[in-house]
Amino acid sequence: MPPTNSPTLRQRRLGAELRKLRERAGLTATGAAEVLGVNQARVSMIETGRTPISADRLRSMARAYACSDEELVDALASMTGRRTRGWWDSYRDHLPVGFIDLAELEYHAVAVRVALVVHIPALLQTTDHARALFNEAVPALRQYEIEHRVSHRIKRQEILHRDNPPSYTAVIHECALHMEYGGAATVRAQLKHLLDMSELEHVTVKVMPFGYGSFPGNGQSVDYLAGPVPQLDTVQLDTHHGCEFLDAEAQLEKYRLVINRMEENALEPAESRDLIHRIAKTV
Template sequence: MGLRANPSQRQKRLGQELRRIREESGVSREAACRHAGMHKPHLSHIEAGRTACSATRLRALLDLYGCTDTTLIETLVDMSAASGRGWWSEYRELSKGRLWDLAELEWSATAHRSFQWMLVPGLLQTRDYVAALFTHTEPAVPSEEGARFAEFRLRRQEVLFADPPPRYHAVIHEAAFHMHFVSRKIRRAQLEYLVEISQLPQFTIQLLPFRSEMPPATPGAPFTILAGRADSLCTVYVEQPVTSAFISDPAHVEEFAATFTRLSMAAFDPLDSTLLHATSSYRLVQHLLYIL
């Protein structure tokens, strides 16, 4: 079997986790290879995500490493066996491998924590909001290609209504609802949609007001923390203008988690139509609807 030239995020994440567990156990690469009956280059390629690892060999390695976390073991086995083919495979012409990685990661995540300060998070955008964004892209893309990107984003949203759905917690800066590249009518409908879905148990939506002492550019880029079935498999997706990034280093993931906690504490209370006090997100939504 040939080596993968462009491993998917799932394949790279599996290899990274195997290497982390091995190194923390103190088992050398040479000892692991002897135990699993493989050559050192083979294990190196597995840990880099460039080649597959059978379930039998994977379990043998994890047993050698002393891993007893059943949830983690079964999750890694499932990651190794996954084909990577899903509904996102229908959008190959977009040639955006990271978008496919993101879609696959979203569908395997048990919880999402998302921060946005200029836009509504992609998974919460209405159809008209999505269409408006892809109509005014910079640099401009052909209308047919923009329509496919918009369709892809709307397909991604289906994960939030799966059975069972993942938990979804969003902190959205108030600035997102003052951006004029989306019309007042669309912004109003978007706010009303957020109120509607906030009634569902899987959603926690908070607005971060202008009067918060936390600056809107802290952090400087929107991000989403995607929780895996095992605690150690959390991944952060950071949106960047040129190329977005997946971050899996535990220390960096913890930094983003701490940042999200601070943002959540600085934001108004979760969107709930029964809460009308001064620091409620619903109260701010009603104000925004009034002035739009």
């Protein structure tokens, strides 16, 4: 398969996982090349995601690296082959790469868990609410940039309406429910939409009320995207300079604990809906 100069996040992750398997086997890139019967450059290209590989080649590498975790190998094999274009590829010339990577991660996730303090989760936002947020971006965005971001965000939401959607759990601090992005009409519509979405069988919305003394994780917004096996989970953090993606074992374990505590401390779904209803009546 020909190399690519712009591997997707999924291709880069596949390569990174193969590098981890090689290092656990105590092999250098040179040593792995000798065992596999290829040159070192090819091993390096595979590990950076620049050279696609077949499922058969991946299984050969896993055997060479003495990996006995069949579930992990099967999950990695499902990520092999040529790059397939997703709907997000049409935005590559218009949006920062982090936006594209996040959409690809969400599309392939088997479960999504998010926790936010001052914002409604992106996958639960209305068009007007999303537009109001992007209108407040610093530095200011041009109108066509805002519309690209809005349409991309709404397109991301389709994963919640497809056949076999991922389970989706959102922990939202009560603060976010009182933020008046876009004015009263937009807020009312947003809260109604949040309630409607919370009624879907695969969507869980839990609110952390003001009366609770702490919000684990120091109030940081967290997206936890579960892969087919825990080793392929990814954490996405929002920062002032864009999306940050974490996948080291220690980082994943930390944010599993953080988001577990957030979910445990928040109101149950029925109580959360009651609180959202009460807030909506005051807008």
